[in-house]
Amino acid sequence: MAHAATIAHPETNTGLDNRKLAMWIFLGSDCLFFGAFIAAYLLYRDRSTTGPYAKDLYNIPFTSVSSFVLLASSLSMVLALAAIQRGDLRAMRVWLICTSFLGMLFLSGQVFEFTEFYREGLTPHTNLFGTTFLVLTGFHGAHVTVGVLILLSLFSMSTRGKLNEGDAIAVELAGLYWHFVDIVWIIIFTLVYLVQ
Amino acid sequence: MRNRLSRFALLASLLPAMLFFSACDVFNSPQNTFSPSGTVAAKQKYLFTVTMWPALAVLLLVEFGLLAILIRFRRKKGDPGLPKQIHGNNRLEIAWTIAPIVLLAMFVPAVVGGVIDLGRTPKNAVEVDVSGIQWAWQFSYPDPSGGAAVQAPINEMHIPAGRDIEIKLHSDNVIHSFWVPKLAGKTDVMPGRQNHMWLRATDIGTYSGQCAEFCGLDHAKMSFRVVVQSQADYDAWLKSQAAAQQSGGQSQFAFHGE
């Protein structure tokens, strides 16, 4: 009878916040999403029957720089989370804006790359390379776009006082997503651009 | 009265017989996989029955066991419904995990052996090129004298009995599946890649085959016949086809894929 008072009711059974656990499961699921597209790319590598081929188009130095930009955005994301965790909302806003700026920079790099490739005659219709490459990196770009939207939303909520010290979890979730998208890019950059 | 009764009795005894005969009609199917006329189909029938009998035995064991348990342990009148609480028995459960593994493992050699045998490329075989089109089959034969390939009439395949036939499958449209149930199981006809299979007919006769992969509107009508002939008849047929083709008789393959 006295049990009731003495048993502490844990927030969750695993100790992880529901939202955080859900985010991890979502990311696990998303791994298979990208995995399937990457597999299609690898399966069709070197099977294009007409050009332009990957080796004619890739500008590795350019893409290395934009990859570095995305990598750097992960660092600023970490700093944004650290800022809200120690209660420094102003610093958090700075780092959020910085992260989304870097994300947008990466996206404009991708737009530039797609335009260049298009000028060289590459569309999803041209060959298997065009199909698999554009769809794979296009979906990655869509993920980054969603990430930027989330970061900007967090920023605007914060400026209107709707994101406070107690809401570090929101920034943490956005961070998990952002780092994941970043890691996926590292894999794409390695498998798609570098290993040929 | 008596007359009417006897007439009724006659009818009543005829009805099951009639039902029985129409039920058995199915075994006369020209696509009955249980009455093979080729070595591959015979092997497949053998492998199926070898699996089917133990499976049937297990099935009967489970179904009758279940029935027996249900009858034996039904709640009787006055039973308070408080049976002994048994939570499990590790030894027993390990036993019925291991037993099926052992039983099933016995099939592994048959699977691997059969796959390798049916996957091999036969030597000294008669080659037939098969094209699946929407919705018909075109069979053609390399000319023995080195000329252009000889075409068979649409939806008709000729092969000699008692020899390995190597079948090469082509499609420039959708996926089809080449199947002559009495001679051999099916192999898919894939666009963009050439699959092949082999078979050997043991009996002279005509066999029916059918496309087994859904291929669009008239999939159901994509059937063909296989004429199995003696080697001499087959050679004569091939020669006459080649001659007809050379004299400009292109009529047979007016029907073509796009």
Added chain:
Amino acid sequence: MATAIPRSRRVTMADALRQTREDAGSYKGIWSWLATVDHKRIGLMYGLTAFFFFLVGGLEALLIRVQLARPEQDFLSPDQYNRIFTMHGTTMVFLVVMPMSAAFFNLLLPLMIGARDVAFPRLNAFSFWVFFLGGIFLNVSFFTGGNFLKGDLGAPDGGWFGYAPLTLNRFSPDNGIDFWMIGLNVLGIASLAGGFNFVVTILNMRAPGMTLFRMPVFVWMSLVTSLLIVFAMPVISVALFEISFDRLFGANFFNVAKGGTPLLWQHMFWLFGHPEVYILILPAMGIVSEVLPTFARKPLFGYPFVVFSGVAIGFMSWGVWAHHMYTTGLGSVANSAFGISTIMIAVPTGVKIFNWMATLYGGSISFKTPLYFAVGFIAMFTVGGLTGVTHSIVPSDYQQQDTYYVVAHFHQVLFGGAIFGLFSGIYFWFPKFTGRMMHEGLGKLHFWLMLIGFNLTFQPMMILGLMGMPRRIQTYQNDYGWGFWNMMATVGAFTIGVSLLVFMYNVVKSLRSGEIAGDDPWDGRTLEWTIPSPPPPYNFAEIPQVHSLDDFWHRKYTEDAEGKPVPIPAAAAAAGHDAVEAGHGDGHGIHMPSPSYFPLIASLGFPFLGFGLIYHMALLPVGLLLILVGLYGWVLEPATEDLTA
């Protein structure tokens, strides 16, 4: 000492309705359903929608059976036939069995683990609405092919498996396939959202003391199913995106002329498709594992074995996909390997069957309708499992592949298995959610008609397949001798149809005048039977403390020296029942999530996106806007309000 709800209190349907009305607060009538985030209401809507689609899919099956009843018939044209069998398969898999399982997850998981709702109630509503609209979207295609009344159907005609290149524009120029691929992707979003929700709910929301190995088997099977959904759905999504890009934007994923390969589609489809089979069957296995112990009045025999074999099935289901592709020319090594893995997946399934039989053995079996259906499940599923073993013998399967033998096999599993299991669950938990019992006599009539109809429909197909009848043919010639058994199958199919009429009559009759159930009509074993029927919106006035597997049974019975149960007097049972979160017995002061329209608004965007991709791009921004408005509103509104405030 915490105050418990007096168990004697009878709650009727009227009470329940009043309660839900109070719960909805300012939301009245239909609005309270559109905005609901209560897992029980969402579960009910899932169940009703899935049952509606079951009737649609069943009607399609009857049309197919009429067409095939006799040789050389023209009741359906080849075009109509192809569209209808495509929709039958697609509907039964994605719009019936999956959402029916989701209905059970919704209704039961929180109750079984002692929670007040799922982890994300609004995401749950979103899942339902996306599923609902996706299902409607898919079926709208019937009416887009011209004059529906004259028999011009516009539905997809590529088969539920949608093999490329048949599904490319060149071979399927009308937009039926577009509806199919977009509709399935939308349904995939619903399934994924549900999958995340249920995994988190099970892992995170269990009542104190409910360790993983005190969870009911149904909860375990739901966990495995949800994880399979989470990891299998992205694969089919990608495949569907690829075919969409090919059809809508001229990409080349499956374009043979540009070097693409149709095998890519098959690998991806079945890499999803085989786990999918277990997504369909595992929930029913979970249901049977709850029903049998209750009516045998014995614990499940070998709980750990049943759980582990379920988990093993979940893992192994990823390694057998190519057994759908033996005849595609994968080569000897791949065919042998997949043959062996298919042989071995029979083992955990067999273990379950033996354990269920051992559960009944030595019991005191009470023959109520749920037990009938559960036993029917074992009896029929065994046939499906054993025919599955014959498929693993690769060389002989070259004969059976794509014949009616396969049709018979998977209906043994999905109808004899999944559908029987789900009906067992409906009869079992109906009293919990309506407060009334279903009629036993009608229930048993339903069972016998369905069992006879089922065997009459699908056993002949086994013969037909072995006698060389291929699948998916619109008609067959008279001299093939297939007429008699096809007629039998048609008679069987209509018998199943009649059994469903009996079922529907039973539901209506029982809702009106069924016997009042009380909290615990079956002498149940799990937590849902501790609360009133129907459950109040907050489920548990006090979150229970769990001490063992089958916790509720152990509150009611103790075992004597011989292992026989001895009832614990009610008063003592109540005293031993700890509550963790001392609340008020009447639910005052419990904070429940407040109703919200935003999930519905967000999900409304998807049909706009779908129609936009098919008909006019101008609809796309509307869809995107709806989704964005829905999501932002969702994130920004407060999640909970005081129920009684």
